[in-house]
Amino acid sequence: MTIQEFKDILFNGVWKQNTGLVQLLGMCPILAVSSSVVNGVSLGLATAVVMALSGAAIAPIRNLVPNEARIPVFILIIAVLVTVVQFSMNAYMYGLYVVLGIFIPLIVTNCIVLARIEAFASKNPPLQSALDGFAMGLGLTAVLAVLGGIREILGHGTLLSGIDLVFGDAAKSMVITVVPNYHGFLLAILPPGAFITLGMLIAGKNWLNLRAEQKLHGSNATIVPVNGGCAPATH
Amino acid sequence: MRRTMAKASLYTALNLLFFALIGTALLAITYQLTHGPIARSEEKEKLKLVTQIVPAGSFDNDIIKDTAQLPADELLGNDDTTIVYRGRLKGQPSIAVLQVIAPDGYSGKIGLIIAIHSDGRIGGVRVISDKETPGLGDYIEIAKSKWITGFDGKSLDNPQDSDWKVRKDGGSFDYMAGATISPRAVVKAVHKALQYFALHRDELFKQSPLTKNGTGQSEGEKK
Secondary structure, eight states: OOHHHHHHHIIIIIITOIIIIIIIOOOOHHHEEEEEEHHHHHHHHHHHHHHHHHHHHHOOOGGTTTTGHHHHHHHHHHHHHHHHHHHHHHHHHHHHHHHGGGGGGGGGGOOOHHHHHHIIISSSSSSHHHHHHHHHHHHHHHHHHHHHHHHHHHHHSSTTTTHHHHHOGGGGGOOOOOOOTOOOHHHSSHHHHHHHHHHHHHHHHHHHHHHHHHHHOOOOOOOOOOOOOOSSSOO | HHHHHHHHHHHHHHHHHHHHHHHHHHHHHHHHHHHHHHHHHHHHHHHHHHHHSSTSSSSSSSSTHHHHHHHEOGGOOEEEEEEEEEEETHHHHHHEEEEEEEEETTEEEEEEEEEETTTSOEEEEEEEEOOOOTGGGGGGSSSTSSGGGGGGOBBBBOGGGGSBBBBGTSSOOOOOTTTTTHHHHHHHHHHHHHHHHHHHHHHHHSSOOOOSTTOOOOOOOOO
């Protein structure tokens, strides 16, 4: 893998094809878990690990699996890896495991995992596939972190609450109270708040893209519409 | 033609079987490696909750292991058997931890654990599961507010029977404006638990401990 290839895959995953802002895949965890930074980042990283592992596991066997059996085999492998991650979190990060609850096993059904396997890992060598999965996961984590941060500040007036669930009780002092004696803003915590904030983030990214376009091509550049939906896309 | 199709199907089936076997083996290994730590962290979590509401020094036995099964009871609000943890000091019954359910929360059941001293005083109450509105009714959780500690030291005659209500209903327990239903449900459930304890105290401590530890968690604990 050349350095350029490495950079391309990373940039593609984290920014250009960002799962949360561009591909709009995996909305279910994005909306449900992004109520705080710690929750969002934790699920994002768990997804990134699963995506990297599944990329690395599926790419080497991509030529062994007959075409008609590939979806069940891929899902089987993803499910196994998710369960491994789930067991490990249950054993070593119990507090977080309880908080994330049902969303860990649901990583299996997160279409972004299968989408990247179909679009990338089934056509590329293991190293690149693992990197692609991880970069995509990192992009998702970044969106979840920003989304969680905004919702947490607006909703609770804090940042990093619940960090003790990851690093033990000693980390309780790392919680930042942004607005003291804040009374809370319910809309930000409930799912509609997630939709609205995500909409703003997507608008923000499109604006940045448009500005970059305009710098390159002059003022008559237009934005390319974003594709949504939950079908494995071909790129 | 037919033969090659059969061959292709067989190949596909074997392929699936092969990966299913590998997957199963991987899961079995992971389970073997993690089930010890998982059991330990669940035990630790339970102990943490129990020790939060059972004052240190009020027992000297292994309270987590000294359990008995309680049949479902209207006063406990449950329809399944639950586990009671029993603390003893120098062999004498000193404190019991009951798991109860408040069925009438704003969004369904609220699971609680309540520690009650043998003289009927409350050691502490904690919510172990609820679906109350985030930012509104969830101040009953210790993580959100100290409200729940208002029960510490209370008993059936302190306050008297008619005052076991939130202030809005003429009782003596605080609530926050805009969210009365959640605290009302908790106060009612705690009151009932005290009545249950008063009725069943002696038999509750007498029952022989369960041999299997940690089975039959209350319904409220399951997610």
